[in-house]
Amino acid sequence: MELELRGITKRFPGVIANDDVNLTIKTGEVLALVGENGAGKSTLMNIMYGLYHADEGQIFVDGNPVTFETSGDAIAAGIGMVHQHFMLVPVFTVAENVVLGVEPTTGLLGKLDTAEANAQVRDISGQYGLHLDPEALIESLPVGIQQRVEILKVLFRDAEIVVFDEPTAVLTPQEIEEFFNIVESLKASGRGIVFITHKLTEALKVADRISVLRRGKTVGEADPAEIDEIGLAELMVGRPVQLVVDKAPSQPGEPILSVDQIHAVDSSGRTLVDHVSFDVHAGEIVGVAGVQGNGQTELVEALTGLRDVITGSIHLGSEDITHATPRDVHRAGVAHIPEDRQRAGLVGDFSVAENMVLTRYHDDGFSTGIKMDWPKARAVAADLVEQYDVRTPSIQTAAGNLSGGNQQKVIVARELSRDLELVIASQPTRGVDVGSIEYIHSQVVKARDEGAAVLVVSTELDEVMALSDRVIVMFRGRIVANLRRDETEHNDIGLYMAGAKEQPVKTDAETTS
Amino acid sequence: MSVTDSTTPGTDAYVGMLESMSRTPEQKRRARNLGIGYFVAAGIALAIFVRGDGGTSTFTLGGDSSIGLPGIPLAWLCAIVLAALGGVQISRGTAKLQSALLAAATILFIVTLMAWAAAGRQFSLTGTLHDALKAATPLVLGAIAGILCERSGIINIAIEGLLLAGAFTSALVGSATNIWIGILAAMAVSAVLAWVLAWLAIRFHVDQVIVGFAINFFVLGLTSFLDSRVLTKNPQLNGTGTIAEWEVPGLSSIPIVGPILFEQTFYVYAALALVAITTWMLFKTKWGLRTRAVGEHPKAAGTLGVNVLRRRYINVTIAGAVAGFGGSWWTADVGRFNENITNGRGFIALAVVLVGRHHPVGALMAALVFGFTDALALKFAILNTGIPSEFLELAPFFVTLLVVASVGRGAHVPAALGKPYEED
Ligand SMILES: Nc1ncnc2c1ncn2[C@@H]1O[C@H](COP(=O)(O)OP(=O)(O)OP(=O)(O)O)[C@@H](O)[C@H]1O
Ligand SMILES: [Mg+2]
Numbered sequence: 001m002e003l004e005l006r007g008i009t010k011r012f013p014g015v016i017a018n019d020d021v022n023l024t025i026k027t028g029e030v031l032a033l034v035g036e037n038g039a040g041k042s043t044l045m046n047i048m049y050g051l052y053h054a055d056e057g058q059i060f061v062d063g064n065p066v067t068f069e070t071s072g073d074a075i076a077a078g079i080g081m082v083h084q085h086f087m088l089v090p091v092f093t094v095a096e097n098v099v100l101g102v103e104p105t106t107g108l109l110g111k112l113d114t115a116e117a118n119a120q121v122r123d124i125s126g127q128y129g130l131h132l133d134p135e136a137l138i139e140s141l142p143v144g145i146q147q148r149v150e151i152l153k154v155l156f157r158d159a160e161i162v163v164f165d166e167p168t169a170v171l172t173p174q175e176i177e178e179f180f181n182i183v184e185s186l187k188a189s190g191r192g193i194v195f196i197t198h199k200l201t202e203a204l205k206v207a208d209r210i211s212v213l214r215r216g217k218t219v220g221e222a223d224p225a226e227i228d229e230i231g232l233a234e235l236m237v238g239r240p241v242q243l244v245v246d247k248a249p250s251q252p253g254e255p256i257l258s259v260d261q262i263h264a265v266d267s268s269g270r271t272l273v274d275h276v277s278f279d280v281h282a283g284e285i286v287g288v289a290g291v292q293g294n295g296q297t298e299l300v301e302a303l304t305g306l307r308d309v310i311t312g313s314i315h316l317g318s319e320d321i322t323h324a325t326p327r328d329v330h331r332a333g334v335a336h337i338p339e340d341r342q343r344a345g346l347v348g349d350f351s352v353a354e355n356m357v358l359t360r361y362h363d364d365g366f367s368t369g370i371k372m373d374w375p376k377a378r379a380v381a382a383d384l385v386e387q388y389d390v391r392t393p394s395i396q397t398a399a400g401n402l403s404g405g406n407q408q409k410v411i412v413a414r415e416l417s418r419d420l421e422l423v424i425a426s427q428p429t430r431g432v433d434v435g436s437i438e439y440i441h442s443q444v445v446k447a448r449d450e451g452a453a454v455l456v457v458s459t460e461l462d463e464v465m466a467l468s469d470r471v472i473v474m475f476r477g478r479i480v481a482n483l484r485r486d487e488t489e490h491n492d493i494g495l496y497m498a499g500a501k502e503q504p505v506k507t508d509a510e511t512t513s
Numbered sequence: 514m515s516v517t518d519s520t521t522p523g524t525d526a527y528v529g530m531l532e533s534m535s536r537t538p539e540q541k542r543r544a545r546n547l548g549i550g551y552f553v554a555a556g557i558a559l560a561i562f563v564r565g566d567g568g569t570s571t572f573t574l575g576g577d578s579s580i581g582l583p584g585i586p587l588a589w590l591c592a593i594v595l596a597a598l599g600g601v602q603i604s605r606g607t608a609k610l611q612s613a614l615l616a617a618a619t620i621l622f623i624v625t626l627m628a629w630a631a632a633g634r635q636f637s638l639t640g641t642l643h644d645a646l647k648a649a650t651p652l653v654l655g656a657i658a659g660i661l662c663e664r665s666g667i668i669n670i671a672i673e674g675l676l677l678a679g680a681f682t683s684a685l686v687g688s689a690t691n692i693w694i695g696i697l698a699a700m701a702v703s704a705v706l707a708w709v710l711a712w713l714a715i716r717f718h719v720d721q722v723i724v725g726f727a728i729n730f731f732v733l734g735l736t737s738f739l740d741s742r743v744l745t746k747n748p749q750l751n752g753t754g755t756i757a758e759w760e761v762p763g764l765s766s767i768p769i770v771g772p773i774l775f776e777q778t779f780y781v782y783a784a785l786a787l788v789a790i791t792t793w794m795l796f797k798t799k800w801g802l803r804t805r806a807v808g809e810h811p812k813a814a815g816t817l818g819v820n821v822l823r824r825r826y827i828n829v830t831i832a833g834a835v836a837g838f839g840g841s842w843w844t845a846d847v848g849r850f851n852e853n854i855t856n857g858r859g860f861i862a863l864a865v866v867l868v869g870r871h872h873p874v875g876a877l878m879a880a881l882v883f884g885f886t887d888a889l890a891l892k893f894a895i896l897n898t899g900i901p902s903e904f905l906e907l908a909p910f911f912v913t914l915l916v917v918a919s920v921g922r923g924a925h926v927p928a929a930l931g932k933p934y935e936e937d
Contacts, residue, residue, distance in 0.1 A: 072818025087813035089806050101817035103799040110799040
């Protein structure tokens, strides 16, 4: 089958998300779709999937014009999509999510045939090596597995063309490898794949063809055999991009953050953070590496006052912030870029301007008494939008309507634009395009050079290695290694992350001296 | 990810210790408040029940069987047990037994209360439980209407209005024709009102709580107006006769259970059947799966080709019909319509939905608690206990407040409840 999008234009209030875009997708090949944040990739795919309707343009299947009123029509035409933000019902089982909309039933009353559904799910799962338990509840599954459920949903509907919208943004390196294997087997089974990503190496690795969108327009096609990462980045952004972080050797000063033997458990008493101790000094970047789910999230929650620790202490300079509230922590000069922007970093229904002052509406002169100083807030917001190149129609646009990467930029702009003692950044560049990664990284380094202590938590090992002066590896809630970046190899960290290796106990003084 | 490995007794003890240490301030505060609650209850037992008139109260169980309870010793026992519980609760907590102890203490307190109220007299236990089930019936029907709406993501504050509309319509149409046609008309009218709610909420994105309140006031105003202008002047339009109780042959002669469960009107049987049917439909059928998906994550359902908005329209409309049926209960009970006859029961039904965790069986349980309070308050009024009648009328609302405040917090609410779903 061949699917063709011809002359697609889609306007949202204040933006043209797609501007006369042409794209052809064939079965049996992998097409990578790349472009900056807000370039219109998700919008284009949503049109192809019947979720949005194009203002102009036409879709053709095997040369015949078609109209997709709902995604049901697109599904019927053999199109499947794995969305950037997963579309799974958390309180349902795997099988329930998969069969929703095409449920097998028995009898006249529409009784669900759960056994049949489970069997079918098990069947397809086995066929493609997805290893899914049909009866597991979605909310109990890690994201990597949730994504496989999304893939299974698509396979279950017999899609011939499968769209993946930034599938690797939330996966661990291990899971990414497994994902590529799945893509290979889909391709081998004669399906066509559209793969959206911001990691250009991935596009170069798996794609047969690469299409580049910029500001709503198709700006070119590239053959992965003939172009390299730098060339592709330039095609995408429209200017040369620096792909390695440019930074001077660190000059660590006094310890700013001192964490001593903190221990945190969940509500059923399981250990999440296991007697963790470390320091972060002024003027250094400490990276926390680890496979997702090894206590990094909870460590950050503890540091930012979102989770209470049961033993141990946390000091910021000489101030004890062990049991401080999030606002106290923030007031003390700590910036926090949370890992899950949809849940913790933004209020989607608030405007960009309101989100920009969300953490400091009560001071910094943004309010006097009970009255907000909106002109001032708006001026500051406009400034930050400019500085951080947030692509938004206006500062009054609801933040939830921005593209994923631009939402992230709003948070980074808000958090890094203050006088800071400590920066805690979790997955700071998740879902962000290369051009913006360059900018965010340079801002993090700048904060360091201005004397802040920086803690970067990332499941992206490359990011940790690129930014850090010192690397901490977490495994099962414990710190298994605390190493100087310049004395460390990629592979070594990988072994620590997998729990295959552990550093003999050393004092902090030895590691930082 | 599981990190500790609790296979050894030592580890278990350690984990247990961590658990007690890791109780959040919120949990600690709750535990302490519960302790204070025990002391207050013990105080009431000491101050009021112990000084009762001391006669033995006789609880009849239908037929000839009965139990005699000596009021004063029971009151002392109750006071001492509750005070002891309060002490333990505050000093070291009751850990895993907390809920079980609370339930036991509540029952003890209620029994003591009944013994005090009925001192020296007879108290029909089966009769009270029969009345409790009866009083719970419109709450169950209202709550099922609420569950049908809210499971699909639409807040329905209008249950009170839908019940009242059902009561009025069944009285009017029922008097003009017969009660059964009146019931069908009630279902139709409330279904239309509910559809209007869905239409305003879905089509125009009007805040669902506000639409709900608007419908409540509209129905209250309109029925009161029509009552005074039409029904009062034409009494022949407001007299349907009541629907009698129907003893289930055979089952009604089972001792104790028979008189409570099987000597009721068909509303009770219908409500119980609806609880079973809705439960089955919600959790075992295609319809139920889609309904819950639409209430939890409409986008997920939408991207799979499920028509989210149609599902919501249909569910809300069916819910309206159920509420209309529930409203006709009042007409069938007293044989006529009175101004504001539902008297806030629709709001209690909302509480029942929440306390019952959006599950029909949970709602039935919660409704029984409120029904029991209702029946007990009525009984106390007859027994002339000296408790002011205004206070007795308040009792169901007061219990609602208490129960919602203590268990309402942890309930799972459909994730997309009240959020409009936009299609491009
Ligand atoms: N529902 C919406 N309402 C208003 N504007 C929208 C909506 N969806 C997308 N946009 C706008 O359309 C443009 C394209 O967004 P889109 O999500 O397609 O970008 P993207 O290429 O997927 O970016 P990213 O890589 O960050 O996910 C953006 O400017 C965005 O703000
Ligand atoms: Mg996108």
